[in-house]
Amino acid sequence: MLAVEALDAVLHQQAPLDETLERLAARHPEAGPRDRALARAIATVALRRLGTIRLGLKRFLERGLPRNAGGLEAILLAGAAQLLFLDVPDHAAVDLAVRQTRADRRAFPYAKLVNAVLRRLAVARADILAAGEAPRVDTPDWLHRRWAAAYGEAIADAIATANRQEAAVDISVKEDLAGWAERLGAHILPTGSLRLPQRVPVPDLPGYAEGAWWVQDAAAALPARLVGPRAGERILDLCAAPGGKTAQLAAAGASVIAVDRSPERLERLAENMRRLSLAVETLAADVLELDLPPADAVLLDAPCSATGTLRRRPDVAWTKRPQDIASLAQLQTQLLDKAAGLVRPGGRLVYCTCSLEPEEGEQQIATFLARHGDFSRQPVTADEIGGLSQFVTADGDLRTLPHALPGAEPRLSGLDGFFAARLVRAS
Numbered sequence: 001m002l003a004v005e006a007l008d009a010v011l012h013q014q015a016p017l018d019e020t021l022e023r024l025a026a027r028h029p030e031a032g033p034r035d036r037a038l039a040r041a042i043a044t045v046a047l048r049r050l051g052t053i054r055l056g057l058k059r060f061l062e063r064g065l066p067r068n069a070g071g072l073e074a075i076l077l078a079g080a081a082q083l084l085f086l087d088v089p090d091h092a093a094v095d096l097a098v099r100q101t102r103a104d105r106r107a108f109p110y111a112k113l114v115n116a117v118l119r120r121l122a123v124a125r126a127d128i129l130a131a132g133e134a135p136r137v138d139t140p141d142w143l144h145r146r147w148a149a150a151y152g153e154a155i156a157d158a159i160a161t162a163n164r165q166e167a168a169v170d171i172s173v174k175e176d177l178a179g180w181a182e183r184l185g186a187h188i189l190p191t192g193s194l195r196l197p198q199r200v201p202v203p204d205l206p207g208y209a210e211g212a213w214w215v216q217d218a219a220a221a222l223p224a225r226l227v228g229p230r231a232g233e234r235i236l237d238l239c240a241a242p243g244g245k246t247a248q249l250a251a252a253g254a255s256v257i258a259v260d261r262s263p264e265r266l267e268r269l270a271e272n273m274r275r276l277s278l279a280v281e282t283l284a285a286d287v288l289e290l291d292l293p294p295a296d297a298v299l300l301d302a303p304c305s306a307t308g309t310l311r312r313r314p315d316v317a318w319t320k321r322p323q324d325i326a327s328l329a330q331l332q333t334q335l336l337d338k339a340a341g342l343v344r345p346g347g348r349l350v351y352c353t354c355s356l357e358p359e360e361g362e363q364q365i366a367t368f369l370a371r372h373g374d375f376s377r378q379p380v381t382a383d384e385i386g387g388l389s390q391f392v393t394a395d396g397d398l399r400t401l402p403h404a405l406p407g408a409e410p411r412l413s414g415l416d417g418f419f420a421a422r423l424v425r426a427s
Contacts, residue, residue: 002031002039004100007046007074010315017043017315046081047314048164051139052132053080059124060117070106072114079118084129090122135160142322143307150358155401159356162403162414167311169196170415172221172244173213174251174276180207187412189405190386192225193218195412211276216244217312219400219416222385223352224248224299226398226422233296236342238287238335241265243272245299250278254297257281259290287335294344302332304353304360308417311402329359336368340375346427349375352420356401361419365397368423378422397421 002024009015021043025036046053057076058064065073079097082088097118101111121128131137136144139160147156170193173180177188183206186194193216196205207213224245229235231253237246240258246269249256260266263284273280287300305325306316336351343349351368353360369375379396382389393399398420407413 001100001103002028002036003042003046003078004071004074006039006043007077008071010043010047011074011318014319016319017047017313041086042078042081044166044314045085046077047318048166048310049081049085049132049138050077050314050318051137052128053077053084055131055137056080056084056121056124056128057117059128060120066110066113068106069110070104072101072104072107072110075100075104075107075114076117079114080121083118083122084125090119094118094122135164138164140317143317146322147356150356151401155403158403159401159417162410163310163314163317165311165410165414166199167217167414167416168407168412169199169202170194170216170218170221171196171213172216172248173207174211174247176212180213183207187407189218190388191218191222191415192386193221195407197412209275211278214244214247214272214276216247217309217416218405219308219418220244220354221248222391222398222400222418223301223350223420225384226380226420227297227299227348227350229254229297236292236295236298236339238290238298238300238339238342239302240282241269243269245301246280247273247276247278249299250280251276255281257283257292257295259283259285259287261286288338290338290342292342294342295347296344297348297350298339298343299350300335300339300352302335302351302353302360304328304332304355305357306354307356308354308400308402308419311414311416325355325357325359329364332360332364333367336364337371340368340372340425343425345425347425348378349423349425350420351423352398352418354416354418356417361399361421362393362395362397365395365421365423374426375423376426378424380420380422 005024006020009020010017075097079093082093098111098115101107101114135157181188181194186196189195229249229252233254235249235254235256237258240246241260246258258280266282266284270282305320310317380392380398391400400418402414402417405415
């Protein structure tokens with residue numbers, strides 16, 4: 001039931017999946033950890049492979065989905081996700097879907113339809129999966145067109161293919177990289193992150209409780225390294241939650257002020273810093289209204305469309321719209337201008353987003369430099385990011401793409417799509 005409610009909220013209310021699952025778990029305390037984990041798995045794979053699932057269901061819904069049928073679509077999607085992509089017995093997935101349909105007052109009349117459609121779907125499983133092999137099937141058309149325009153058709157297809165894989169779990173360590181790689185059986189990535197060989201409950205792993213490391217995608221770990229934090233420097237981390245970059249800056253010995261407008265998210269950041277035994281000052285505030293003395297360095301991880309994170313957040317593909325990118329780009333421009341005023345003469349400003357959209361990355365920096373003659377770009381070098389020269393743009397900025405960083409198998413490949421630029425204010 002949690003998965004069905006979550007899918008309905010994501011697809012019809014554009015609600016973020018993670019926040020929705022947290023809210024539903026609080027509303028349904030009877031759901032234990034295994035129930036919550038299964039609900040997350042079902043909802044995530046349903047959204048990751050939504051195009052394929054909808055194509056499959058369309059085969060057996062000759063008249064389309066009935067109107068005013070309550071949670072019928074979400075019930076069918078959850079059932080189909082289990083039948084096509086999860087290790088759930090067919091009879092169990094169909095039976096659960098039928099029971100959920102009967103429990104929904106508006107969907108109740110369609111219980112027999114659900115039973116028939118899902119049984120036929122199970123029989124046609126191989127054909128449906130074959131029909132969904134084209135990489136763009138599971139990407140909204142408007143997003144694929146954007147990526148093709150920005151990177152070319154071949155790379156757009158490669159991004160779409162990568163987004164159909166579950167993201168690996170990467171971690172950043174405070175110290176002793178090789179030692180923790182050995183203890184965790186992890187692979188050391190060229191960028192300096194560790195990649196875990198399999199997905200296991202993170203709090204159960206050695207080193208978590210004692211605060212030796214934290215979970216952070218390999219791409220997300222790069223912008224803080226570009227800051228080049230030094231012991232004793234005063235650094236502002238703007239839009240800081242959940243705090244992975246904050247931890248990197250503090251672990252380097254910098255005096256960090258972590259700013260975020262959400263008190264709840266900031267409290268989670270503070271909890272993480274306590275676990276990691278890192279001293280960080282937190283400030284719940286709107287960045288645009290900040291009144292702080294200029295700092296040695298400022299890291300601005302700006303709110304964005306997050307289209308570079310679809311491997312771990314597949315809901316983003318279906319909750320964002322083209323107009324969201326334009327409005328977010330406007331906000332990013334305002335935040336960049338504000339951040340510039342918080343950098344001391346001779347100080348550094350690193351801007352980053354987990355977006356693949358040029359308006360939120362390359363174009364932001366081009367227009368920023370046109371507005372701010374006292375700033376110049378300090379190009380990123382391949383040596384700073386593990387020798388991965390393919391991640392450095394012609395202008396000297398950082399650009400990672402989800403299909404890059406191949407591994408031994410698809411599950412251990414890729415990283416988030418990120419953009420970052422390093423700027424220096426004139427002395």
